[in-house]
Amino acid sequence: MSRTFYVNGDFVAEENAKISVLDRGFLFADAVYEVSTVLKGKLIDNKAHLKRLARSMSELSMAPPCSEAEIEAAQLELIKLNELDEGLLYLQVSRGVADRDFAYPAKSKSSLVMFTQVKNLLNSPMAEQGLHVISIPDMRWKRRDIKTVGLLAPSMGKQAALDAGVHDAWMVEDGLVTEGTSNNAYIVTKDRKIQTRHLGHEILSGITRHAVLKFAAEAGYTIVEEPFTIEAARQASEAFITSASTFVMPVVNIDGVELGDGKPGPVSKQLRLIYIKAALEHQDL
Known part of the structure; x- marks a missing residue:
């Protein structure tokens, strides 16, 4: 059928x-x-x-x-x-x-x-394993805040990641991470602050991003909306992505460097559970 x-x-x-x-x-x-x-x-x-x-x-x-x-x-x-x-x-x-x-x-x-x-969203195996990502140059146009179907550059980035044997790529412009190929990118600093790039023409204003940052603030986390480098990401306690198709998905390896013990960390796990609970209880987040 x-x-x-x-x-x-x-x-x-x-x-x-x-x-x-x-x-x-x-x-x-x-x-x-x-x-x-x-x-x-x-x-x-x-x-x-x-x-x-x-x-x-x-x-x-x-x-x-x-x-x-x-x-x-x-x-x-x-x-x-x-x-x-x-x-x-x-x-x-x-x-x-x-x-x-x-x-x-x-x-x-x-x-x-x-x-x-x-699609299996609630019980995705990758939530238990965590993602491996590589960094690549951001080749996209300058109005990424508009959600257009011009997705050839992100498709090339996704394919480059698959060819490298990993799950996804984080795009870098002027030495700073913009976002993933189809998701917003975050790190958790050593003092447990959640850092992600501020909104602007450089990234998409993610719907899941908005909800997760709200839930994170309500859970007592400090939110830092500032760009970060790949080196800062490699030294972070945790990293994760958000999107409508992944919710909160932990990142455990960046350019071959393991974060923490190489397993999904407590912050990304907690935020994923909070998001799923809210989504199942309330259609509008």
């Missing part, structure tokens, strides 16, 4: 889910996206994802394809049709179809597509 996709107002079988070759998302990566977590058939922190989607569209002068309420109604119907209990819901808005021209078209209707993915 194939999945059901959503394409511009219609729910269709996966094999029938198609867009035009003139769609600007395909031709120019002129599109934005969001990935929302689904647990027990419920969307987690989805209002925050839709708010960020609206901001991304606004930053690119892209008209919404429909109202936020209509998007969420379609999301919920898609989850129901695919009987998704645990996994992810991918949503993409492009500027739509127009003859190929670099300038924004004077008239085009934004396109909206969505699909679901089954």
Whole structure:
């Protein structure tokens, strides 16, 4: 049985889910996206994802394809049709179809597509093992705060990590860590402060990042929103990443250097449990 996709107002079988070759998302990566977590058939922190989607569209002068309420109604119907209990819901808005021209078209209707993915999120084996990462140069454009589908550089980084026999890569610009290929990056200093890069055009304002930092502050941790170097990360007590698809995931090795005893540390473990508990109890975090 194939999945059901959503394409511009219609729910269709996966094999029938198609867009035009003139769609600007395909031709120019002129599109934005969001990935929302689904647990027990419920969307987690989805209002925050839709708010960020609206901001991304606004930053690119892209008209919404429909109202936020209509998007969420379609999301919920898609989850129901695919009987998704645990996994992810991918949503993409492009500027739509127009003859190929670099300038924004004077008239085009934004396109909206969505699909679901089954994924083991709550009991991921990697949460028990921890991730190994390498550092790579950050080759991306200068507006990483806009969640666009222009993901070739992060894909290259992810593949470089896999080719090196590790799980992911942390990107470095001007000697400082920006973020992971598809996640925000953190270290826990020797005095148990949680450090992560401040928001700006250099990184994506992660929805999970916002929730985890709030929970960490409530748990009594000091939050330091400042960039850090790879060397500082190698000397940290712990490190971890956050994203909608990983929640809080410990990092135990950076460029071949083990952190602590090479196992997930107590801070990342605690924050993961706090986040999961909150997500299961409250849809909006």
